[in-house]
Every structure is written in C-alpha cells, then in structure tokens.
Amino acid sequence: MSILVVGSIALDTVETPFGEVKDVLGGSASYFSLAASLFTDVKVVAVVGEDFPQEYIGLLASKGVELGGFDRVPGKTFRWHGRYGYDLGDPDTLGTFLNVFEKFNPVIPENYRETDYVFLANIDPQLQMSVLKQVKKPKLVACDTMNYWIENKPMELKEVLKHVNILIVNDSEIRALAKEPKMLKAARTVLDMGPGILIVKRGEYGALMFSKDGIFWAPSYPLEEIVDPTGAGDTFAGGFMGYVSSQDSVDPVELKKGVVYGSVVASFTVEDFSVKKLATLKREEISTRFQAFLKLSNFD
Amino acid sequence: MSILVVGSIALDTVETPFGEVKDVLGGSASYFSLAASLFTDVKVVAVVGEDFPQEYIGLLASKGVELGGFDRVPGKTFRWHGRYGYDLGDPDTLGTFLNVFEKFNPVIPENYRETDYVFLANIDPQLQMSVLKQVKKPKLVACDTMNYWIENKPMELKEVLKHVNILIVNDSEIRALAKEPKMLKAARTVLDMGPGILIVKRGEYGALMFSKDGIFWAPSYPLEEIVDPTGAGDTFAGGFMGYVSSQDSVDPVELKKGVVYGSVVASFTVEDFSVKKLATLKREEISTRFQAFLKLSNFD
Numbered sequence: 001m002s003i004l005v006v007g008s009i010a011l012d013t014v015e016t017p018f019g020e021v022k023d024v025l026g027g028s029a030s031y032f033s034l035a036a037s038l039f040t041d042v043k044v045v046a047v048v049g050e051d052f053p054q055e056y057i058g059l060l061a062s063k064g065v066e067l068g069g070f071d072r073v074p075g076k077t078f079r080w081h082g083r084y085g086y087d088l089g090d091p092d093t094l095g096t097f098l099n100v101f102e103k104f105n106p107v108i109p110e111n112y113r114e115t116d117y118v119f120l121a122n123i124d125p126q127l128q129m130s131v132l133k134q135v136k137k138p139k140l141v142a143c144d145t146m147n148y149w150i151e152n153k154p155m156e157l158k159e160v161l162k163h164v165n166i167l168i169v170n171d172s173e174i175r176a177l178a179k180e181p182k183m184l185k186a187a188r189t190v191l192d193m194g195p196g197i198l199i200v201k202r203g204e205y206g207a208l209m210f211s212k213d214g215i216f217w218a219p220s221y222p223l224e225e226i227v228d229p230t231g232a233g234d235t236f237a238g239g240f241m242g243y244v245s246s247q248d249s250v251d252p253v254e255l256k257k258g259v260v261y262g263s264v265v266a267s268f269t270v271e272d273f274s275v276k277k278l279a280t281l282k283r284e285e286i287s288t289r290f291q292a293f294l295k296l297s298n299f300d
Numbered sequence: 301m302s303i304l305v306v307g308s309i310a311l312d313t314v315e316t317p318f319g320e321v322k323d324v325l326g327g328s329a330s331y332f333s334l335a336a337s338l339f340t341d342v343k344v345v346a347v348v349g350e351d352f353p354q355e356y357i358g359l360l361a362s363k364g365v366e367l368g369g370f371d372r373v374p375g376k377t378f379r380w381h382g383r384y385g386y387d388l389g390d391p392d393t394l395g396t397f398l399n400v401f402e403k404f405n406p407v408i409p410e411n412y413r414e415t416d417y418v419f420l421a422n423i424d425p426q427l428q429m430s431v432l433k434q435v436k437k438p439k440l441v442a443c444d445t446m447n448y449w450i451e452n453k454p455m456e457l458k459e460v461l462k463h464v465n466i467l468i469v470n471d472s473e474i475r476a477l478a479k480e481p482k483m484l485k486a487a488r489t490v491l492d493m494g495p496g497i498l499i500v501k502r503g504e505y506g507a508l509m510f511s512k513d514g515i516f517w518a519p520s521y522p523l524e525e526i527v528d529p530t531g532a533g534d535t536f537a538g539g540f541m542g543y544v545s546s547q548d549s550v551d552p553v554e555l556k557k558g559v560v561y562g563s564v565v566a567s568f569t570v571e572d573f574s575v576k577k578l579a580t581l582k583r584e585e586i587s588t589r590f591q592a593f594l595k596l597s598n599f600d
Contacts, residue, residue, distance in 0.1 A: 087481055181387055183504070184522040204483070205505035208522065217519040217596040222484040222508065253599050296517040297597040299553050 001245040002041035002066075004138075005032045006106045006131050007121025007234070008078055009046040009070075014091075014230055014273060015083040021228075024274035025056045026080060028121035028144065031231035034278040035238025035265045036119075037063040038286065039246040043112045045069030045131075049077040049100045059279055068109045075100040088229050108134040117245040119237060120164070122146050125156035132163050140250055142166035142241055144233070150176045162194040165250075168237050170201045183208070199240070199259060201233050201266075209259050213252045218259040219296045221267055221289065228273045232266045235278065239265030264289045301545040302341035302366075304438075305332045306406045306431050307421025307534070308378055309346040309370075314391075314530055314573060315383040321528075324574035325356045326380060328421035328444065331531035334578040335538025335565045336419075337363040338586065339546040343412045345369030345431075349377040349400045359579055368409045375400040388529050408434040417545040419537060420464070422446050425456035432463050440550055442466035442541055444533070450476045462494040465550075468537050470501045483508070499540070499559060501533050501566075509559050513552045518559040519596045521567055521589065528573045532566045535578065539565030564589045 012026030029046045036042045043066040052072060061067060078101035082091035106127055114136050120128040120143035128143055135141075141164045149157050150173065157177075161167060167190060169177070177193075178186035183200070187210040190198050198210040206220040240262030247254045264286055268277045312326030329346045336342045343366040352372060361367060378401035382391035406427055414436050420428040420443035428443055435441075441464045449457050450473065457477075461467060467490060469477070477493075478486035483500070487510040490498050498510040506520040540562030547554045564586055568577045 182523070182526060184524055187522070202505065205502065206517075206519075215522060215596060217506075219506075219517040219519065219597065222487070222515060223482070224484055226482060256599050296515060297519065299556050 001116055001248045002043060003036050003117040003119060003241055003245050004043045004045065004108070004112050004115035004135065005029050005036070005119045005121060005238075006045045006108075006127075007032060007119075007123060008101055008104075009048050009052070010078040010080050010101075011052070012230060012274065013079070013081040014228055016088065016228055017084070017086050018227060019273065021273045023079070025059070026230060026274060027078065028123075028234040030056075030060070030275060031234035031269065031278070032119060032121055032238035032241075033060060033065045034063055034275050035235040035269070036242030036245070037065050038239070038265065038281060038283060039242030039261070042066065042242070043069060043115060045106050045108055045112070047071045047073060047100050047104045049073065049075045052077045059275070063279075069107070069112055073100050077101075082230065084229065088226055091230070106131050116140070116248070117241055118142070119241050120144070120160070121234060121237070122149075125149055125153050125160045128160045129156065129163075132160070139248075140165050140244065142168055142237065144168050144237060145173065145177075147173055147176050158193055161190075164195050166197040166199060167195040168199045168201065168233075168240070170203075170233060174198070174200050197255065201236050203229070203232065207236065207259050207263055209255065211252070211255075216256045216259060218256070218263050219293060220263050221293055221296060223267060223271065226270050229270050230273075231275070232270050235269040236262040236266040239263075260290060260293050261286070264293055301416055301548045302343060303336050303417040303419060303541055303545050304343045304345065304408070304412050304415035304435065305329050305336070305419045305421060305538075306345045306408075306427075307332060307419075307423060308401055308404075309348050309352070310378040310380050310401075311352070312530060312574065313379070313381040314528055316388065316528055317384070317386050318527060319573065321573045323379070325359070326530060326574060327378065328423075328534040330356075330360070330575060331534035331569065331578070332419060332421055332538035332541075333360060333365045334363055334575050335535040335569070336542030336545070337365050338539070338565065338581060338583060339542030339561070340417075342366065342542070343369060343415060345406050345408055345412070347371045347373060347400050347404045349373065349375045352377045359575070369407070369412055373400050377401075382530065384529065388526055391530070406431050406434075416440070416548070417541055418442070419541050420444070420460070421534060421537070422449075425449050425453050425460045428460045429456065429463075432460070439548075440465050440544065442468055442537065444468050444537060445473065445477075447473055447476050458493055461490075464495050466497040466499060467495040468499045468501065468533075468540070470503075470533060474498070474500050497555065501536050503529070503532065507536065507559050507563055509555065511552070511555075516556045516559060518556075518563045519593060520563050521593055521596060523567060523571065526570050529570050530573075531575065532570050535569040536562040536566040538562075560590060560593050561586070564593055
C-alpha cells in the first residue's frame with residue numbers, strides 16, 4: 001500500500017540551549033514522509049521555492065518518497081524560526097515567513113488520486129477539503145490541525161472533520177477544539193464531530209487513542225538525549241500511518257501497534273536536529289525500540 | 301503486614317473553579333493512611349491541635365487506622381489554603397499555617413518500632429532521619445519530599461536518601477533534586493544517591509518506576525470527572541505501599557502492580573474534594589478500575 005501526504009516543506013532555523021541550526025529541512029510533509037517511508041511507499045504533494053536545496057530533494061528521493069506532486073515555484077521556500085527553552089517545551093516562534101507556501105493550492109496528480117491512505121498535514125482546512133475532493137475513495141484519511149485553524153476557521157475545520165477517519169492532534173489542540181479542559185469529555189465531543197478515531201499526542205507522556213473500541217495508551221520511553229523536539233508530531237503521524245498502511249488494515253490491534261510505532265519513530269526524531277536522525281534510521285533500530293516501548297508497561 | 305506512616309494531618313481550605321471546601325481533612329498522613337488502609341493495617345504518627353474535629357478521628361479509626369501515635373496537643377491544627385485554576389494544575393498557595401505542626405517531633409510508640417513497612421511522608425528531612433533512627437530493621441522504607449527541602453536542606457535530605465529503599469516524588473522534584481532536566485539522567489543521578497527504586501508521579505500522565513530491573517510505566521485512566529487534585533500524590537503512595545505490604549513482597553512484579561494500584565486509588569481521590577471519595581471507596585471499585593488501567597495499554 002502507499003500513502004499520499006499533503007503538507008508543508010520548510011527551511012527551519014532552530015535554537016535550543018544546546019545548539020542551533022539554520023535553514024535545515026523542516027515542515028510537516030518532510031517529517032511525515034521520511035517517517036512513513038520507513039514502512040511504506042509515500043507520495044508527497046507540497047511546494048518549495050527556487051532556493052530549496054537539491055540535497056533535500058535527493059534525501060527524500062533516496063528514501064523512495066515519490067515527488068510527482070512536489071512543486072518548485074518562483075520565490076522563496078517557507079521558513080520558520082523557533083527557539084526552545086531549557087525544558088525543550090513549546091518553542092517561541094521568532095519568525096514565520098510563508099513565502100511560496102502562502103499561495104499553496106494543492107493539486108493532486110492524476111496518478112496519486114486513488115491512493116488508499118491519505119494524510120492531510122496541518123494546513124488551511126479549506127485546502128484540506130480541496131484535497132478530499134480530489135482523491136477517490138481512500139480507505140483511510142487522517143488529518144492534523146493547529147490552534148490557529150481551530151480559532152480562525154472553525155467552520156471549515158468542522159467540515160473537514162466530517163470527512164476524515166482519524167484526527168491526530170496534541171493535548172492543547174483537543175481541549176481547544178472541544179472547548180473542554182477535561183480530556184475524556186473533550187475526546188467524546190471531538191469524536192461526535194465526525195472522526196471515528198482520535199489520537200492525542202502528548203510528547204514525552206506518550207499518546208492516547210480514543211475510539212468506539214475504547215481507549216488505548218501508548219507509553220513513551222524516557223530518552224537518553226533530547227536535542228530538538230521539532231517535527232515529533234509529524235513524525236508520529238508518519239510512523240503511525242506508515243505502519244497501518246504497510247499492514248493495509250484498520251483492525252484495532254494494528255491501529256494500536258501503529259500508535260506505538262508512531263511514538264517509537266518520533267522518539268528518534270527528537271534525538272537530533274531536523275531530520276538528521278530520521279535520515280539514517282534503520283528498521284532494526286525501530287524494532288528494538290518498539291520492544292522496549294512494549295516492555296515499559298509489562299509486568300514481567 | 302502493616303505500615304507505619306509519619307506525616308502531616310491538616311485542615312485544608314481548597315478553592316477550584318468548580319467549588320470550594322473549608323477546613324476539611326487533608327495532609328499527607330491522612331490521604332496516605334486512608335489509601336493504604338484499603339489494603340493493609342496502618343499505624344499513623346502525626347500531630348493535631350485541640351480544634352481537630354472528632355469526626356475525622358472517627359473516620360480514620362473506622363478504617364482500622366491505628367492512632368496510637370496520633371498526638372493531640374494544645375494549639376491549632378496545621379492549615380493549608382490553596383486555589384486551583386481552570387486546568388486543575390499546580391495550585392496557588394494562599395496560606396500555610398503550620399500551627400502545632402511547626403514543633404512536630406515524631407516519637408514512634410514502642411510497639412510501632414518493629415513495623416516492616418515504613419513511609420516517611422513529606423516532612424523535614426531531619427525528622428525523617430529521626431524516625432529512621434527509631435524504627436528497627438524495617439523490610440522496606442519509602443519516602444517523599446518536596447522542592448522546599450530539596451532547596452533548603454539538601455544535605456539532610458541526601459542523608460535520608462542513603463537510608464531509604466524507595467523515593468516517591470513528582471516530575472519537578474526529581475529534576476530539581478538531580479539538577480537535571482532530562483528524566484532518564486535525573487533518575488540515574490537520584491538512584492546513585494541511595495534508593496534502589498525511584499517512583500516518579502506524573503498526575504494524569506501516570507507514573508514511572510526506575511530501578512536496576514529497568515523502567516516501568518503505569519498509565520493513568522482519563523477520568524470522567526476531576527474535582528480536586530489535592531492529595532493525589534499521597535494517595536498514590538498509600539495505595540502503592542498498602543498493596544506491597546499486603547503482599548509482603550518486594551518482587552519486581554508486585555512493585556509494578558503496586559504502582560498501578562497507587563495510580564488507581566489516586567484516580568478516585570481526585571474525583572471529589574478532600575478524602576470524601578477515599579472514605580467510601582470499596583475494594584471492588586479498585587479491582588474494576590485496576591483492570592481498566594491494565595487494559596489501557598493492552599493490544600487486545
């Protein structure tokens with residue numbers, strides 16, 4: 001099976017108390033694609049500017065990511081500049097320069113429209129809806145969003161939620177979307193909006209999956225080293241969707257395993273800046289850590 | 301088996317956006333005792349003033365808590381006044397009135413000194429050390445502490461840590477004690493200070509146990525209702541120690557089950573103000589939720 005992802009490609013400048021990188025590969029579609037490509041074929045639809053380094057295209061291509069919907073247009077690539085504090089919690093955004101991403105209007109290539117697994121990364125809900133209208137009967141559609149869209153395009157976002165199977169967001173986003181601080185009530189409210197499955201990413205505290213089958217909790221292994229949390233959420237989504245698509249099954253057990261795989265791959269991403277760790281990650285490393293994650297909540 | 305606990309008994313005034321209570325039973329020894337009494341016999345050493353309501357003594361006694369070390373002295377009972385925000389996170393302390401607790405000098409009754417399981421709740425490390433000198437070869441000693449002692453009596457606290465088997469603290473305390481923001485490194489640093497086992501309480505995110513046997517993660521069930529988080533940590537310790545003492549075993553599997561039982565009992569405490577829920581909690585309710593907690597991280 002394969003996955004279609006529509007999202008952003010960015011050049012990030014990231015500062016932490018432990019180091020700094022400038023204009024490195026970032027954006028939701030980058031992290032998602034590299035993570036998912038560890039499990040399955042990935043087709044990406046995104047836009048970059050003339051300044052986008054060829055080496056990053058080479059990196060994506062070397063992982064088998066299909067770039068038929070990767071548009072290079074006149075102008076500069078989307079840039080984000082963030083700074084993390086000592087606790088590596090939520091970063092301060094020092095600059096967001098949408099550049100060519102401002103006029104992003106995703107056109108799904110004809111031969112991508114029948115992809116069975118679709119991920120709508122965090123972009124304008126109206127663009128997410130436009131993608132949904134272009135694809136043909138996917139088996140599973142998941143989407144992400146952010147507080148900005150929850151506040152500024154609530155109606156458009158709710159329309160999208162009626163048409164997706166899975167919503168993947170974080171703690172604060174689910175509470176904002178449901179206007180409810182209590183997780184369980186918030187989850188019920190959001191499930192009533194349309195998606196049959198809700199996954200809440202909680203960083204070092206793991207992830208929760210809510211569905212009619214109940215609640216599943218995936219732990220997160222305490223890490224030796226956390227260098228840069230950027231992209232952890234998109235990596236999680238990529239690992240999750242990549243695994244599920246590779247099994248071509250939405251059986252509850254496979255979805256649960258997918259949540260653990262998502263957590264596992266995300267735990268590697270944060271061990272280095274940008275996609276550095278993802279770029280060299282081996283399937284054996286994933287399998288080893290998958291077992292370690294499972295062992296965390298085992299009694300023997 | 302039975303447990304000896306030395307800690308505070310308080311009258312709490314608690315405000316939340318959802319309600320308020322005045323001068324209700326609080327303090328580490330209260331929550332701990334009521335939680336542990338669900339599993340085993342508990343002996344408590346604490347001090348209260350002349351104003352301490354007889355009904356609370358009746359409540360503890362009705363649960364089989366032995367009050368031979370429960371000292372009632374001239375003056376007023378320790379009082380704490382806190383206010384929680386909308387997210388029910390860390391409360392603002394509006395007032396702390398130590399009253400008779402200021403001169404608390406725990407004297408362990410002769411017939412309590414051979415208790416096999418000992419819990420030193422969050423009190424001055426010098427008092428914790430004094431208790432350790434009075435008890436005779438306990439099988440297992442656990443202790444709690446807080447940022448105040450970590451900052452103000454670091455040497456005394458480190459002396460205590462050399463003599464306890466288990467340290468039970470929260471996320472911020474472990475990081476402060478180790479002077480290290482990364483959990484895994486912080487845990488290693490603290491294990492090097494003496495205790496063979498470290499348990500980190502993380503509220504709605506569960507609990508982590510570190511030891512030479514590895515890391516165990518107990519999930520926490522997303523709750524229908526959270527009314528008042530006060531006492532969750534001491535309840536956790538009571539449930540944990542109560543279960544372990546009831547099994548009279550420090551086998552890793554029993555310790556892991558203890559961590560889950562601690563989380564389970566704490567999840568009930570926060571469903572109502574003060575010890576209201578603990579006071580009426582049934583063993584069957586605990587068993588049912590224990591199973592639900594385990595199911596959270598199961599694949600089938």
